[in-house]
Amino acid sequence: MKWKISEHQPGRRRFMRLLGRAIVYAGAALVSVGLMGRRGLAAAIPALSTTGYDWTKHRWGFGVDATRCIGCLRCVEACKTENGVARDAHHFRTWVERYVYLKGEKKPRVDSQQDPGNITASGSEKEYRFDNRYQDAKIEKAFFVPKLCNQCEHPPCVQVCPVGATFRTPDGVVLIDHNYCIGCQYCVQACPYGVRLFNHEHGVTDKCTWCYHRITRGLKPACVEVCPTNARIFGDQNDPESPISKFIRENRTRVLKPEMGTSPNVFYVGLDKEVM
Amino acid sequence: MEALLHAARYTGYVYPNETIILWGILIVIYPYITGIVAGSFTVATFYHVFGVPRFKPVARFALLTSLAFMIFVPVPLLLHLGHPERALNVMLTPHLTSAFAAFGFFAAFYVILVMLEIWFAYREDIVAMARDRKGLLRQFYRALTLGSDEISATTRAYDAKWLKALAITGIVGAHGLHGYVGFVFGSLKSREWWGSDLMPAIFLVSAIISGISILIVLYVLTSRFRKTPIDGACMKGLAYLLWGFLIFAMVLEFLEFANIVYKGREGIDTVMALIAGPLWFGVWVLQVGGSVMAFFILTYVIWRGTQDKHLVVGVTVSAVLVLLAVLAMRWNVVIGGQELSKTMQGLLVYVPPVWGREGVLIVATIFALPFGMLWGLTRLFPPWVPNQGQLPEK
Ligand code: SF4
Ligand code: SF4
Numbered sequence: 001m002k003w004k005i006s007e008h009q010p011g012r013r014r015f016m017r018l019l020g021r022a023i024v025y026a027g028a029a030l031v032s033v034g035l036m037g038r039r040g041l042a043a044a045i046p047a048l049s050t051t052g053y054d055w056t057k058h059r060w061g062f063g064v065d066a067t068r069c070i071g072c073l074r075c076v077e078a079c080k081t082e083n084g085v086a087r088d089a090h091h092f093r094t095w096v097e098r099y100v101y102l103k104g105e106k107k108p109r110v111d112s113q114q115d116p117g118n119i120t121a122s123g124s125e126k127e128y129r130f131d132n133r134y135q136d137a138k139i140e141k142a143f144f145v146p147k148l149c150n151q152c153e154h155p156p157c158v159q160v161c162p163v164g165a166t167f168r169t170p171d172g173v174v175l176i177d178h179n180y181c182i183g184c185q186y187c188v189q190a191c192p193y194g195v196r197l198f199n200h201e202h203g204v205t206d207k208c209t210w211c212y213h214r215i216t217r218g219l220k221p222a223c224v225e226v227c228p229t230n231a232r233i234f235g236d237q238n239d240p241e242s243p244i245s246k247f248i249r250e251n252r253t254r255v256l257k258p259e260m261g262t263s264p265n266v267f268y269v270g271l272d273k274e275v276m
Numbered sequence: 277m278e279a280l281l282h283a284a285r286y287t288g289y290v291y292p293n294e295t296i297i298l299w300g301i302l303i304v305i306y307p308y309i310t311g312i313v314a315g316s317f318t319v320a321t322f323y324h325v326f327g328v329p330r331f332k333p334v335a336r337f338a339l340l341t342s343l344a345f346m347i348f349v350p351v352p353l354l355l356h357l358g359h360p361e362r363a364l365n366v367m368l369t370p371h372l373t374s375a376f377a378a379f380g381f382f383a384a385f386y387v388i389l390v391m392l393e394i395w396f397a398y399r400e401d402i403v404a405m406a407r408d409r410k411g412l413l414r415q416f417y418r419a420l421t422l423g424s425d426e427i428s429a430t431t432r433a434y435d436a437k438w439l440k441a442l443a444i445t446g447i448v449g450a451h452g453l454h455g456y457v458g459f460v461f462g463s464l465k466s467r468e469w470w471g472s473d474l475m476p477a478i479f480l481v482s483a484i485i486s487g488i489s490i491l492i493v494l495y496v497l498t499s500r501f502r503k504t505p506i507d508g509a510c511m512k513g514l515a516y517l518l519w520g521f522l523i524f525a526m527v528l529e530f531l532e533f534a535n536i537v538y539k540g541r542e543g544i545d546t547v548m549a550l551i552a553g554p555l556w557f558g559v560w561v562l563q564v565g566g567s568v569m570a571f572f573i574l575t576y577v578i579w580r581g582t583q584d585k586h587l588v589v590g591v592t593v594s595a596v597l598v599l600l601a602v603l604a605m606r607w608n609v610v611i612g613g614q615e616l617s618k619t620m621q622g623l624l625v626y627v628p629p630v631w632g633r634e635g636v637l638i639v640a641t642i643f644a645l646p647f648g649m650l651w652g653l654t655r656l657f658p659p660w661v662p663n664q665g666q667l668p669e670k
Binding site for chain 2: 089090091092095097110111113114147156158159160162163164180181182183184185186188189190191192193194195196197198199200202203204205260261276
């Protein structure tokens with residue numbers, strides 16, 4: 001087909017107008033398909049409803065009493081088993097840090113179970129133990145700090161996910177839909193606490209869920225279950241008599257990196273200023 | 277699978293999950309390529325929008341360069357994804373609070389725009405080639421005329437109008453695309469090294485200088501290859517452009533660094549250790565050294581009014597230095613940010629693997645592909661033919 005281009009060039013203009021319109025319509029179509037997809041997903045998630053669990057009725061919370069932790073690392077062991085986390089020194093949903101202030105030193109020495117010295121002590125990357133490196137040292141102060149996902153009120157990890165694969169549930173837990181995650185690892189970068197890990201085998205991101213599959217069935221998270229000293233406290237913040245409500249009420253707690261504006265939901269007691 | 281993981285060496289205390297550095301050289305090359313896209317488009321607009329005649333010899337070539345690189349921008353990202361087959365979900369179900377979610381739309385918009393721009397810039401040539409070529413090629417160009425094969429004063433004016441309008445939109449698009457890449461990093465508060473308000477601006481300006489530089493190098497190389505003399509005025513213009521934006525880039529980068537040091541927030545010792553340790557070569561030798569040297573050479577060339585061969589050599593050397601400096605800058609941002617632990621109490625050292633999906637070989641190949649594409653494009657759309665698809669003679 002040939003157009004005679006007149007003064008007004010109707011052909012070319014029309015083409016441009018059509019093109020412009022096509023782009024707008026295509027965009028609108030994409031967005032609406034997207035929204036529908038989102039809704040479909042949301043409807044699919046409470047497959048949990050079969051267990052009679054209502055996620056609007058709870059507000060989970062986690063407490064850590066660092067003064068009680070003895071660094072036995074059973075929580076790390078339990079978590080790896082419960083959640084099938086890779087048994088190496090680079091993937092953890094939860095870990096424990098050891099802070100030791102030696103006499104005459106200003107800054108603490110910090111390590112966690114993944115430190116090469118500790119791996120030598122345990123005999124393998126699959127087992128967890130703190131070594132005795134400070135046996136003969138003059139120690140001024142020392143303590144352990146368990147770490148895990150803070151299930152932030154304002155989670156930067158959720159904010160940056162380009163497809164919404166990671167999201168915050170109404171009961172206050174940040175989850176990842178592994179069937180939807182594209183594995184871009186942006187969320188790993190965005191978490192200020194380093195709690196996200198990448199599952200290279202499945203090409204998706206992973207992290208602590210407070211054992212969502214357990215807590216929605218009335219069980220405690222695995223790490224809380226095995227902790228021999230009750231250093232890990234868990235419960236429903238909606239219930240004033242729950243362990244976590246009591247813990248928050250009876251202690252002066254603080255959260256990690258409050259300056260990040262994430263409003264964490266893991267409340268700590270017994271942290272020193274150097275804990276990061 | 278496990279054997280493929282490269283755990284990074286570290287000093288001090290780093291969070292356990294940080295010991296695998298996730299964003300490697302694939303993510304270094306991504307902003308580098310995007311920057312070249314934005315930069316070369318900028319040069320084209322100097323002719324098509326601002327009407328600076330001395331850029332005419334490279335204007336259409338700059339458009340082709342921009343397109344050739346743009347086509348490969350998504351490749352490093354796709355290769356990096358754990359589930360590339362789900363990549364389209366970013367456009368189907370975008371999560372609107374994510375900086376990444378806009379990528380697909382930005383990129384698609386920009387590709388369409390550059391293709392339209394190129395079409396208008398080449399319309400006369402396409403019409404001519406549809407007439408003169410034979411066989412399949414003829415069919416190809418015929419299809420490309422989109423049924424409008426009239427050339428007259430009216431159509432020329434019309435083409436020029438569209439060229440300009442598209443270039444104006446394009447300059448916003450190209451710069452938006454790259455400023456946005458800076459935002460991807462700058463908007464993260466989790467990393468001291470990234471979370472900076474100046475990051476988008478720095479990315480943008482360094483993008484422009486990398487685009488100008490690659491055009492200088494390619495223009496000089498192709499001119500030698502085609503045995504045509506290099507247009508001195510054009511070369512000079514590119515030198516001015518590079519010089520101006522280079523100063524801008526250096527000032528911005530210095531300001532950002534000064535900000536970090538002067539504010540001296542918690543962990544500043546570790547930041548200093550980072551640039552004295554794992555990053556020293558990239559920061560001091562390549563980025564700072566390269567930029568400063570390029571600046572001095574260009575200043576000398578401009579100040580002395582150097583001509584001919586010396587001009588070409590001086591400007592080309594500066595361009596190569598700038599290309600290296602910008603590549604180093606991308607490394608320093610992407611890798612450096614992850615080498616500085618989120619604990620601010622430890623440093624990691626990233627060593628790029630040679631083999632594998634994230635290895636040096638793949639990345640080098642990805643970077644080579646746009647050049648091949650560009651070669652193909654210049655065959656189909658010869659950018660050097662004078663006086664066609666250009667601004668109407670006044
Ligand atoms: S701790 Fe990290 S992963 Fe967990 S919710 Fe907060 S930002 Fe997200
Ligand atoms: S890795 Fe998965 S969960 Fe994380 S931001 Fe990317 S798509 Fe979202």
